[in-house]
Amino acid sequence: MxxxxxxxxxxxxxxxxxxxxxxxxxALLARWGLSDDVAGLERFARTVVEALADRVAVLKPQSAFFERFGSRGIAVLESIIRQSREAGALVLLDVKRGDIGSTMAAYADAYLNPDSALCADAITVSPFLGVGSLRPAFDMAAAHGGGVFVLALTSNPEGVAVQHAVGADGRTVAQTVIDEISQVNAGADPLGSLGLVVGATIGETGHDLSKVNGPLLAPGLGAQGGSPADLRRIFGESLRNVLPSYSREVLGAGPEVASLRAAADRAVTACSAVIG
Ligand SMILES: O=C(O)c1cc(=O)[nH]c(=O)n1[C@@H]1O[C@H](COP(=O)(O)O)[C@@H](O)[C@H]1O
Known part of the structure; x- marks a missing residue:
């Protein structure tokens, strides 16, 4: 596989x-002229999938926006995950889960086991309970060709207090996460299946990403102020493994399918010019 x-x-x-x-x-539902209910949610999500799933590499539904409509919102999420994958996009489900190992196994079953209706190609996870606690997700991903993106240096300003904290061995919390993921990805060709999340807004922090050998998801572009030019400064030699991520900047171009496609085209052109 x-x-x-x-x-x-x-x-x-x-x-x-x-x-x-x-x-x-x-706010986006309102801007698109849609009601803030499950019908509006479904129309919005289906329109994005129709516009983009046959052309962008990865779609990243944010689970919270579906969860807030309860089981009917989750049903919409299930259906757009399926449709996106059928149209050829990889689906990275942004759920930011993280728990003790035994519970993590249940999250892995929910999101990375092909028997689940919510199974995606990859998920986001939080390492706050220790990178080792995420092992059930890594194992489930490896067994089924899935991926896991671990938060390392997030795009929000509040993350710094925790992520830049220095441990007894002199490394920051973020560098410890980076190093543990680098170890698992070592030797993978062309790219490991464990990714890191490194925001496009963080500036130069001195963290060493050179051995990650996995994808580096870079959210924070557009609406949060990050730009493709920032990627070069933040990622340096690791630029080739960066996966730039936009939400509101592209979604705000809707609801017309053609406008969404044009916005995604602009984003990929700007990012390709930096990443190659
Ligand atoms: O894991 C994420 O995707 C993520 C990590 C991070 O550090 N910062 C961050 O903004 N995100 C997510 O990326 C998206 C950013 O949305 P925009 O600011 O609209 O582009 C949101 O869904 C966030 O939850």
Whole structure:
């Protein structure tokens, strides 16, 4: 079975380095002329999938915006995950889960086991309970060709107090996460299946990403102030493994399918010019 790292490598080579987040904020539903209910959510999400799933490498639905409508919102999420994958996009489900290992196994079953209706190609996870506690997700991903993106240096300003904290061995919390993921990805070709999340807004922090050998998801572009030019400064030699991610900047171009496609095209052109 082909690994997630290999599938992602091919997808970005064919479609360009771009992830578009599906974040149906109440404000965006209103801007699109949609009601803030499950019908509006469904119309919004389906329109994004129709516009982009056959052309962008990765779509990243944010689970919270679906969860807030209860089981009917989750049903919409299930259906757009399926449709996106059928149209050829990889789906990175942004759920930011993280728990003790035994519970993590249940999350892995929910999101990375092909028997689950919520199974995606990859998920986001939080390492706050220790990178080792995430092992059930890593194992489930490896067994089924899935991927896991671990938060390392997040795009929000509040993250610094925790992520830059220095441990007894002199490394920051973020560098410890980076090093542990680097170890698991070592030797993978063309790319490991464990990714890191490193915001496009963080500036130069001195963290060493050179051995990650996995995808580096870079949210924070557009609406949070990050730009493709910032990527070069933040990622340096690791730029080739960066997966730039936009949500509101692209979604705000809707609801017309053609406008969404044009916005995604602009984003991928700008990112490709930096990443190559
Ligand atoms: O894991 C993420 O995707 C993520 C990590 C991070 O550090 N910062 C961050 O903004 N995100 C997500 O990326 C998206 C950013 O949305 P925009 O600011 O609209 O582009 C949101 O869904 C966030 O939850």
């Amino acid at each position: 082909e690994s997630f790292g290999s599938r992602l490598h091919r997808a970005t080579a064919q479609r360009g380095p771009l992830c578009v987040g599906i974040d149906p904020h109440a």
